Amino acid sequence: MNLETKIPPPAICFICALLMYISAQVSALAGILPRFPILLSVVFMVFGTLLSVLGVRAFRRVHTTVSPLNPEQTEHFVSDGVYRFSRNPMYAGLGCWLVAWAGYLAHPLPWLFLAAFVAYMTRFQIMPEERVLAQKFGAEYESYCRRVRRWL
DSSP states (O other), X not given: OXXXXXXXXXHHHHHHHHHXXXXXXXXXXXXXXXXXXXXXXXXXXXXXXXXXXXXXXHHHHTTOOOOTTXXXXXXXXXXXXXXXXXXXXXXXXXXXXXXXXXXXXXXXXXXXXXXXXXXXXXXXXXXXHHHHHHXXXXXXXXXXXXXXXXXX
16 A cells, blocks of 8 residues: 555554553653753744744745645645755654654654654655656756755
8 A cells, every 4th residue: 555645644643642651651751851841842832833934824825735645736835935945844843743742742653653753755655746746847856855854
């Protein structure tokens, strides 16, 4: 079964967050990492929310699809605003939420699920989207990819 662009990224984030919580509860490794101060977790959550919201707003401003399940429906290439700093701010925002959660859980295993989220999103969401965008927008998109990082 081909998983490319089949599962909505927020669902992947939720699954990872749930697995992070379960792994922190069932493992004997609890307490070996310091817990993030609540304020630091809140900062990561706010930053993640800001990245995601700004990413969505940039897409809506040019009337292109925000649906991650149908990248071929993209009508406009967005490279301004928050997209000057990240090619995938909405996904980076989800990653920031998972950083906040992993830090709050104060356990080593949740960090593995953060790494799994990044790997899964890169392979099954971002790379397929990049293929579509390269095909649709050619040299302009290729130049953008050389200037701007995939995540942050």
